[in-house]
Amino acid sequence: MNRVLLTATWNFGRLAVERAFNMLELGASALDALETGINAVEMDESVQSVGYGGLPNRAGYVELDAAIMDARGHRSGAVAALRGFRRPISVARRVMEVLPHALLVGEGAAEFAREQGFEEEETLSPEASEQWLQWRETQAPPADVEDSHDTVGMIIWTPDTIVVGCSTSGLKWKYPGRVGDSPIVGAGLYADEEVGAAVATGNGDEISRVALCSRVVFLMERGMSAQEACDEAIRYLMRKRTDASGTPPHAAVLAVRADGNFGVSASYAKFPYALHDGQSLTMGEREALEPE
Ligand code: ASP
Numbered sequence: 001m002n003r004v005l006l007t008a009t010w011n012f013g014r015l016a017v018e019r020a021f022n023m024l025e026l027g028a029s030a031l032d033a034l035e036t037g038i039n040a041v042e043m044d045e046s047v048q049s050v051g052y053g054g055l056p057n058r059a060g061y062v063e064l065d066a067a068i069m070d071a072r073g074h075r076s077g078a079v080a081a082l083r084g085f086r087r088p089i090s091v092a093r094r095v096m097e098v099l100p101h102a103l104l105v106g107e108g109a110a111e112f113a114r115e116q117g118f119e120e121e122e123t124l125s126p127e128a129s130e131q132w133l134q135w136r137e138t139q140a141p142p143a144d145v146e147d148s149h150d151t152v153g154m155i156i157w158t159p160d161t162i163v164v165g166c167s168t169s170g171l172k173w174k175y176p177g178r179v180g181d182s183p184i185v186g187a188g189l190y191a192d193e194e195v196g197a198a199v200a201t202g203n204g205d206e207i208s209r210v211a212l213c214s215r216v217v218f219l220m221e222r223g224m225s226a227q228e229a230c231d232e233a234i235r236y237l238m239r240k241r242t243d244a245s246g247t248p249p250h251a252a253v254l255a256v257r258a259d260g261n262f263g264v265s266a267s268y269a270k271f272p273y274a275l276h277d278g279q280s281l282t283m284g285e286r287e288a289l290e291p292e
Helices: 013-025 030-042 086-096 106-115 126-138 204-209 212-221 226-241
Strands: 005-009 064-070 075-082 103-105 152-158 161-168 189-192 194-201 251-259 262-266 271-276 281-286
Touching: 005 030, 005 212, 005 251, 013 030, 013 152, 013 204, 013 212, 013 271, 013 281, 030 064, 030 086, 030 152, 030 271, 064 189, 086 161, 086 281, 106 281, 126 189, 152 194, 152 251, 161 189, 161 194, 189 212, 194 212, 194 226, 204 226, 204 251, 204 281, 212 226, 212 271, 226 251, 226 262, 251 271, 262 271, 262 281
Parallel strands: 075 103
Antiparallel strands: 005 152, 005 271, 064 075, 064 161, 152 161, 189 194, 194 251, 251 262, 271 281
16 A cells, blocks of 8 residues: 555554554545544444443533544534534534534534434443443542543544544533533644644643644644654643643644654653554554653
């Protein structure tokens, strides 16, 4: 196959990258491959932070966020706080393809999904429901708020295409209507045909506050390598948002420059990601960036 690079967040990124790579080998477009890869994680019930099987908000409803961006033509589509549909990345893609809008939320997003023929389904899995019922007894905040979420984010690069997408159920027990970074262009993902793309995971409230992915792409535009840009953007987040106890927000970012140069950075230890260079798939583990 021609030169290609695929990368995705977390251990479940392996599934997304494997599926996407298979699609590319069959001749699919990068967008189709990206959607299929992310769908695989959305439909995996054992992943409790993405799609079906994701943990619900405090009211017991699973509200899903997703976005997709095609660097060519600078097109994007996103949905947020979507209830009742298991594959929000596919709805986000449809927003990109048929609407003039960049983001639909809540009931409007669900109405659009219905109108487009997506099947309305139960999104709360029995296991997620069980965990929510237990949580409801105490209503305790997650013991470690930083460990209560994870987004599947993926970038596919070829010499003439860059596509990026992400999908998540967000922070568990979140306030109804809470929207994280994932469906926000510039925060959870960003792509520019001439520069490259970035995708983030971690504490979405904090990632949004610093528009993390647009910063990564901007830094690459100013001449940095993907690695330098990821490190610098994560340092910026740590500088701006480390709390009084000295703990930086959890965040990790993957980036690919328009020439195929790859970078990854994280504010905390052992961030796993999948990387496929067209020959083989490897799982990497990024150590925490040292504060300045
Ligand atoms: N960024 C996502 C959110 O806050 C969750 C994650 O990536 O861990 O909604």
